[in-house]
Amino acid sequence: MGDQQRRGFSWRGPGNLGGLHSKAQIHCGLVCLNAETGLDLDTQRALFAAALDIIERQALDLVNRALELFLLADGTLEYSIYELPAPGTAGIAGVYRARTSFQLYLDQIANGSL
Template sequence: MKFLVDECLSPALVNRLQTAGYQATHVTHLNKSGWSDQALMAVILDADWTFITGNAFDFRGPAGTPGSSGGYSGAKIHAGLICLNRPYNDSRRIQLELLEEALSEINELEGDLVNQVLEVTLHDDDTIEATVYGLPT
């Protein structure tokens, strides 16, 4: 798997992914900062990136109906989407904590995330929940 980290997340996530043995880069490292979601989706799909974002709605659509809208709504096949759902006033530490949970889930899957979404959510009571589901469904 190779990962592309969205510009809304810390570049420190790239370092952690590389330490774990994955190929990873950040949107800013590709000089794609400020690109529209649609333009970024073309890059993600063409290069088979597993995309990591903090903007779940923009890419998977509404939580209740994933795939009904958002960047991945028209994708027939993709390398996977990881949504780190956290408060907007989060810290790099929180992002790294959620990434650790995502890496743990990926290890349990013993494969890849082709046509799947991995959502890692930090709840108000500080518990972390991970959910994996297919997209397209």
């Protein structure tokens, strides 16, 4: 199991059916960061800034939901918003997926404004 898989296991659980969040009736929400090319500190900061921007622009309430970001090697940012499974249930419902440019966040890191 790779390092990213080990970290993801704690919140996803085996087969994406559980994890630590699955024990809570009410969960404050998850923000998950992923990148094809790795997650150095600048990439993590830029991805988290993108997550906060998405949350603000969409006025997201993440209670019992997850926002998962995935940075592709070509610089495209894909993200999904989905309901966390309730305790004792399996599967993920209500998935919303979108793509956006990631360059804005990388530029903010480069010029020191992030």
